[in-house]
Amino acid sequence: MISAYISTLLHDTIALVTILNPIAAASIMISMVSPATPGILRPIAWRATLTVFIASLTTLFSGELVFRLFGINVLSIKVIGGIILMMIAINMAYGQASKARHTPEERDEAEEKEDISVIPLGIPILFGPGVIATIIVLNHANTRTFGEIGSYLLVCASILLSIATVYLSLRYAGIINRFLGITGMKILTRIMGLVVGAIAAQFLVDGIKGLWMQAG
Template identity: 30%
Template sequence: MDFSQFVNQFIALLVIANPLSALPAVLRLTRNQTLLEKRQTGLTCAFAVGVILLISVWIGSPLLLLLGIKLPAFQVAGGVVLFILALSMLNAEESPIKQTVEEVKERKSESGAIVPLAIPIIAGPGAISSIIVDVNQFPGLFNQIVLSISAILVALVMGVILYFSANLEKMIGSSGINVINRLGGLVLAAIAIQSLTNGVMGLFPFLAQAQ
């Protein structure tokens, strides 16, 4: 993995995790907390996101091998998941993939820095599947270390955004958050289509040869 590939992977993972989508949930969960407690909740969530992403980096490839799943098949599945997430972002809707009925109820409770904020709202199926695809697309210890750095950087960005969540809401407002979410959804849709294309080409090599 070269530097440009690292940058692309980092941006893609950040868009998929979409920290701005977690802001409304964070603000609701911390509405009765002091400013210090709100910031502690944000940092706890970011730390949990980092741990989840790192686990995905280091067990992603062995997990696919154990289950007998080939990379192209996982690329197609991951592409479908990402495209659904992209549509929900473009329509300013809560993703049906990220939240079950039980998870929505949990969001209304007074605690939830790890569940449901860290997982599945931020480090959801999209982020996890994206990392597993990257691990298999860029094998080797060096690339795993690079992907780990990317995961840590994403967690750090999450930490900063969630730490200043109350300030960000006042600065850009709900309309600003919706605009950014829609732009992110457009980028994510392109990433999803590329993943689907790569997966289909891998499953049916004759399609690539026909080009």
């Protein structure tokens, strides 16, 4: 049973980290921050990470309930989440920034802001619709195996580990950017795009299959 918990924890954490894509977010943050103020990275990293953490926990404990109020079940969330993630994955596979995360207009507006940590870095660059769908789907899937409490504990632990990765990536964005360079960032983004694409495909298949069985 312990091995099942560890295996699920690793799976969920890898899924969240890949979809959050903190390395790409770190690169975007560097492009938005003045090179003359490197000391500002730490407070920005902290506030952006805190924003993602609060948004993730809010989604975990109330996201599915909100969708149910609109008559939307988890299977439908899997389908639309899979489509959104597939769009992100395709852009990542081509080494491009996804419009599903943020638009050029949002980026232009961000350049005029003094504090980019909450918007657009925390939301929507890091925490977007793909992360919302992933958290809800993972929690629903884990409930069937580990029960409601066990699922909440597992997803909470996955969120904590993912958030730690996000903070470290943003905190040391300058070092990461210098170490990987543009080519390294593109290669890593493409690899992560394949993982996101696989997750998206699984969401789509499970969602469509479940809706088909319900209709039958």
